[in-house]
Amino acid sequence: MQTNTAGIDTVNILENMDIKNTTVGIVGLGLIGGSLGLDFRRRGLRVLGVSRSPLTCDAALDRGAVDQASDDLSLLQQAEVIFICTPIAAITATVRALLTYITPETILTDVGSVKEQVIQEVLPLGARFVGGHPMAGTAESGIRAAQEGLFINAPYILTPVASTPPESVAMVASLVELLKAKLYFTSPQDHDRAVSLISHLPVMISASLINTCNQQGNNIALSLAQNLASSGFRDTSRVGGGNPELGLMMAQYNRPALLDSLGQYQESLQHIITLIETENWPELQKMLEITQATRPNFLR
C-alpha cells in the first residue's frame, strides 16, 4: 500500500478475507468498467456486468470482461462488491436503484473523478459506499477500448469518511491492489481540491487561451497566429480543446474547489503581469527559475 492517510490497518483486516472468492459487480461497461472486469477475471474473480445496452453486454462477454452480463440490475444480487462506473451524473440514481437488490453487507464503490458532492448525496441512502477514483484512461472510450493492465502504476484514490466501515475500505483497497494501481487514501475534500488544481484548472486556463486567440480583433495577426502556432500553443491548448461534456462535468461537480483554484490562479497571473508592467526583470527571472525547478515535483 502506497499511502494510508486514513490510518486504516488494511493488512490485518485482509488476513481474514478470501479475496479470490469475491464476486464483483460492475455497473457501466465502458472503458473503466470493462478494464476493471478484464483485470478481475484474469485474477480469478467472478465478474457480473450490467449495462443499459444489450449490445454492450454482448461486447463485454465477447471481450471476456464479464462472466455474465445483463441490462437488469437484479443480476448483481449475488455480488459482494459493486463498482459503479457510470457517468458522475448517474451515480446517485444507480445506488438508489441498487438498494432493491443488495444486502446490507454489499459494498458499493464508484469511479467518479469528483468525490465530495457524490458522497454527500449517497451517504444518506445508507449503503456501504466507498468513494473511489482511478486516474487511468486513454483517448478512447467504450467497451471496445477496455484493456488489461490499464490501472498498473496509475493512481487510484479512495476517499473514506468517518462513517465508512473500515472493513468496506479494506475490501475495496484489496481489490484495487489486485489491479497493481498506486493506492492513495484521502478525504473527499482534499481529493477534489487536488484534482481541481492539476486536472480541472488546466482545462479552464487552456480554454481561455483558445478564446483569447479567437477574439484577436486584428485579422492579419489572427491569420498569422493560426499559421504560426507551434508546439507551445499545441500543448498549452490541448485540454482546453478537449471534450466539452468533460469540462462541463468538472465545473458542475467540482464547482467550489474549481472556483477557489481559479481565484488563486487569477492572483498568480496578476503577479506576473505586474512584474512585466513594472519591468521587474530580476523578480520575473527568479519566478521563472522557480517554475522550471518545481514543475518536476508534479511529474513523478
Place this chain on the structure above:
Amino acid sequence: MQTNTAGIDTVNILENMDIKNTTVGIVGLGLIGGSLGLDFRRRGLRVLGVSRSPLTCDAALDRGAVDQASDDLSLLQQAEVIFICTPIAAITATVRALLTYITPETILTDVGSVKEQVIQEVLPLGARFVGGHPMAGTAESGIRAAQEGLFINAPYILTPVASTPPESVAMVASLVELLKAKLYFTSPQDHDRAVSLISHLPVMISASLINTCNQQGNNIALSLAQNLASSGFRDTSRVGGGNPELGLMMAQYNRPALLDSLGQYQESLQHIITLIETENWPELQKMLEITQATRPNFLR
C-alpha cells in the same frame, strides 16, 4: 511563395538575380546559424561564419556548416547577405559593429523571435536591414545541434517596413525559399502581436499554473496534486517550466504586445469564472464546444 501581404513582386525581381553565386555571411553559429549554413552550403552557396568562440568556429568547419570561419567580423567583408543569428539582445550591437566592414549594398537580416523593437533600433543605423524570424528549433542548442533541413515546411516570417528596399526583401526571400521554409510577409507589429498570442502568452499562463499549484496552502492536497498530476497538467505546464532566460526575453522584447495579450486573456478567464459562478451551464458548454471546434484552426 506562400503569402505576400507586402505585395512585393519577388518573382520579377528574382529573375535578374543569380542567387547561386551569392556569398552568405552568418554571425552566431548556434543551432539556427549552423543549420542555415548547412542548408546554404548544400545548395552550393559560399558561407562565411563568425563566432566569438574559436572552438565554435572549428566545430562549424568540422560540421561543414561554413566554408570559412573566424572570430573577427572582418571576414564578412565579402558577404552579400549577412544573417545575424545572435541572441536578440546582441542584434543591434552586431549591426553597428558590421557597419565598419560592409558596403552600402550589403543586405542584413536577423532571426530574432521579436521584431518591432529590433527594427526600431536598427533602422536609424542606415543599413539595408530585413527583419526575419524562422520558427524552427529543437530542444537542443549550439552548433552540435545544427541540422540539414531544419527549416523545411517551418514558417519563416519576413517583416519589411516602408523604407526597406524591395530588392533586399526579394534577395532574403529567395534565400529563405532555398530552405524550403513556408515564407510569410507581415509588419513587425502584426508579427509581434501574433507571437505574443501563440508563443509568449502560453509561457506566462503556463508558469502561472505551476505557481498556483506551488502556492496551495493545504499540504495534503499539494502532496496529492504532486502525485496525481497526469498528462493534462504535464502538457499545460510544459512551456511555463521551460528555459527562464527565454521567457524573460519574450517579456523584455515583446512587452507591449504581451501585456495586451495578457489583458485580453484576463477577460477571457473572467468570463469562464463568471459562467461557473452563475452556474450558466448552457453557455459554458457552448463556449467549450467553440474552443474544441476552433483549436484545429491553429494547428495547420
